[in-house]
Amino acid sequence: MKRCSWSVLLAMQLLCAALPAHASDPGEIPPAPSAPQQSLVVLVDTGSHMPLADIRDGVLAAGLHRDLGAAIAERLGRIPQFKVWPRKRIGHALEQGEGDILCLYMPEWLPGPLHWSMPFFPFTEVVITRRSARRPLALADLADQQVGTVLGYVYPELEHALGKHFVRADTASGLNSLRKLELGRVQHAETTNLFVDYFLKQGGKLDIHPPLVVKTYRTLCAVSPRGSVAVDDVNRAIGQLLHDGGLARITASYR
Template sequence: MRLALGALLFFCLNVATADTPVRFVMADSWAMPMVQLEQGRPTQGILYDILLSLATQVGVPAEFHVLPRARVQNAMEHGEVDVRCYAAQSWLPNQSGDYIWSIPLFLQRDLLVSRKGPPTSVLPADLQHEAIGTVLGYIYPTLQPLFDAGQLQREDARNQEQVLDKLLAGRYRYAVSNQWTLDWFNQRLLPDQQLQAVAVLQEQNVGCYVRNDPNVPVQRILRTLLRMKMSGEIDDIIGLYTGQSDNTPSPL
């Protein structure tokens, strides 16, 4: 009888553990093709598809928490969420807590972008008294000295898509965009309207990190991410939304 009860208890504990969701955090400043947010909930996009596939392969439900960017790390530190993706350790110099990082999974390529014109390249240091379209709260290391000196001025918008909408409307001559968003944005425009990259500001490998907690299947998550990257699944999802591989070289 005791053996039967013990086996039943073990089975129930395993079921409870399997049904415990992994809590993924997303910043509300993200836009397509990273993620589409509708009424504060993700519905599609590169990171949404990748994380949903990750949870399915790990064998746990996925729970998405959409937070203001300034609250994301605090939520990780307080155990409110378990996994953050599309981040780099250099972005979090004062990170506190016990986390384990994945291998690099994505290439973050920040570009200086302008409206359509003759093919050209621009040196940001040569620009004078220009307003630059930027995302509120984002840090741009290449441009920061120019902002600090007053040579360039930030024109902040809530998310990356709004930045490009303002550029297209002529609110300013230049804006910063990551490669994914630029590719996605241009897909809906006629060739003579498409925005163009005029400088590569920064390229950096980014990945995911997981809160190191016994209630989180940390190693299964990391092994699955590795397998998804090595199999080409992650790059295939990126290509589905952007028409390009994550490793496609910059035209500049």
């Protein structure tokens, strides 16, 4: 009898050890599944070209807008979602909550009841001139000469300085304008340092005078008043980008 009792006890112990841990408490409530990660909807206008945006079949494939939007979303703990809108409708779309943010803009470019982040992304607008032409020392020196420009863009400094003597040579994009300069089809082009650096990185050849600086400014992110993110949160994410070197790394990849 003693041998039989010890055998039964040993069998019960082995059975208990083989059972899953949660089976010992059938009344235990399993943990709730985690909530899906929230999206950050980033708007990009269809008029953007590399290095700002590479848009293929209505989808943002690459570019500064994509890298910057993804970096901000990461620091907000969100998943980036990109939506492409025509330039003339993108401001209204943001106002109506079709997106959360639109970056690399200035408030004067996008009037309306939008919230704005801190200024953070620098741009320097310049006029560059082929060495075969006379170097302009002021905008007034460009009077009655063709200047490479982008269709649909406005150039208030050139318009103010030159008036009716401002002669535009429009192309579809900033890179096309630089290609015209490279080929000698125009002697001058209004652009930004970012576009010049990217053009040269892609193998372009420019034999130019030192650039004539038009103006320097820092762009912002417009934040929708009907979106899912507050401007204070966007500012915190931008502050982290500036502090941890993320913005510098993004910019360096295009220079």
